[in-house]
């Protein structure tokens with residue numbers, strides 16, 4: 001499932017390619033699940049931005065097209081040849097090439113209009129230690145579940161929650177209300193550092209994630225604990241453990257994370 005780094009990667013790649021271009025045609029293939037967007041034909045894309053895990057295409061008539069990739073959605077840029085692909089749900093064509101909206105499991109959503117306003121924090125912009133501490137002060141949930149709560153923080157999923165907590169030296173089962181006032185700034189700093197590094201790497205391709213050009217990301221080569229059950233911890237050489245928190249496989253070092 002794409003998390004913040006993967007969504008930010010595709011937003012940056014989309015922005016670089018289609019900003020300033022006019023839509024030649026747009027066709028919905030999966031008409032059972034997706035709306036008709038043919039009114040976008042002839043409109044110019046002004047920019048593409050990420051809001052949380054939403055991808056927002058903004059057009060020259062002030063309208064938005066808002067995409068959420070959900071489980072298996074992705075965009076693919078095609079220029080020459082346009083070899084037939086499986087699971088294409090929509091095609092958006094521009095003079096130099098076309099975007100195939102690919103989604104095997106068909107959970108991707110594409111909507112029009114404005115984004116709902118909310119108080120969800122973005123780890124790269126407005127997530128602060130004070131706001132996190134305020135949200136967490138009475139919470140007796142595990143810290144990992146808290147970091148992954150999309151109603152509190154946008155875009156941190158299972159992979160990045162495991163990696164952030166490893167680098168912060170915090171056990172994923174620690175209850176949120178036991179996180180100290182010195183640890184919240186560490187969590188914010190490390191979350192930003194890891195997510196920004198993962199964006200540079202164009203995300204983690206542990207399953208089917210591919211970027212706008214069909215390439216794998218490379219951040220999974222830098223994972224320290226995620227998927228590393230039984231392998232030595234890079235810091236202390238003890239074996240990485242796997243447990244389940246909130247139904248999700250969770251990897252951590254019992255020695256380095258307390």
Ligand SMILES: [Zn+2]
Pocket residue numbers: 233234235236237238253254255256257
């Ligand atoms: Zn360790």
